[in-house]
Amino acid sequence: MRRLLLLRHAKAVPHSAETDLERVLTKRGLDDALAMGEWIRSSGLIPDAAVVSHARRTRQTLSQVLEAVGKHVPVFLEPRLYHADPATLLEELHTAPDHVHTLLVVGHNPGISELAHYLTGSGEASQLAHLAQGFPTAALAVIDFEMNTWAQASPYAGRLKEYVTPATLAK
Numbered sequence: 001m002r003r004l005l006l007l008r009h010a011k012a013v014p015h016s017a018e019t020d021l022e023r024v025l026t027k028r029g030l031d032d033a034l035a036m037g038e039w040i041r042s043s044g045l046i047p048d049a050a051v052v053s054h055a056r057r058t059r060q061t062l063s064q065v066l067e068a069v070g071k072h073v074p075v076f077l078e079p080r081l082y083h084a085d086p087a088t089l090l091e092e093l094h095t096a097p098d099h100v101h102t103l104l105v106v107g108h109n110p111g112i113s114e115l116a117h118y119l120t121g122s123g124e125a126s127q128l129a130h131l132a133q134g135f136p137t138a139a140l141a142v143i144d145f146e147m148n149t150w151a152q153a154s155p156y157a158g159r160l161k162e163y164v165t166p167a168t169l170a171k
Helices: 025-043 055-069 086-094 109-119 125-132 166-170
Strands: 002-008 049-052 074-079 102-107 122-123 141-146 158-165
Touching: 002 055, 002 109, 025 141, 025 158, 025 166, 049 055, 049 166, 055 074, 055 102, 074 166, 086 102, 102 109, 109 122, 109 141, 109 158, 122 125, 158 166
Parallel strands: 002 102, 049 074, 049 102, 122 158
Antiparallel strands: 002 141, 141 158
């Protein structure tokens, strides 16, 4: 079995004179990313590795998540994830090492959201309905696959195990 954790970066400052790549997280974004990391840890979903876009807001999101997780996780910085479409994200997923059973991917919308929909073929109706409502900042989709290697990941082969947003955690 393989488990994919798809995380959209947390809330970032609005566009300004800075380049988009250098946008930082807001206070809310930092707090939401930390809360998501705490949820990941408490749910026993500790990743074996993480792949992250090179944008500053995704790297900050991952840093907060890993701080809360409290375990060293190998991190791979991948510029191709910056505003990647689902096909590019899937290509990247196919290259994940076979020894990685739980993989965290931190990226951007719309690609992360579209990939979650593209890979998810089943799951509890309530989780699927929640996913269909949108993929806000710091949202996390946990998708399980019955496969031996990441190269076997294919459309609709995954089962949505969990879909969590900062609003869900606040309840």
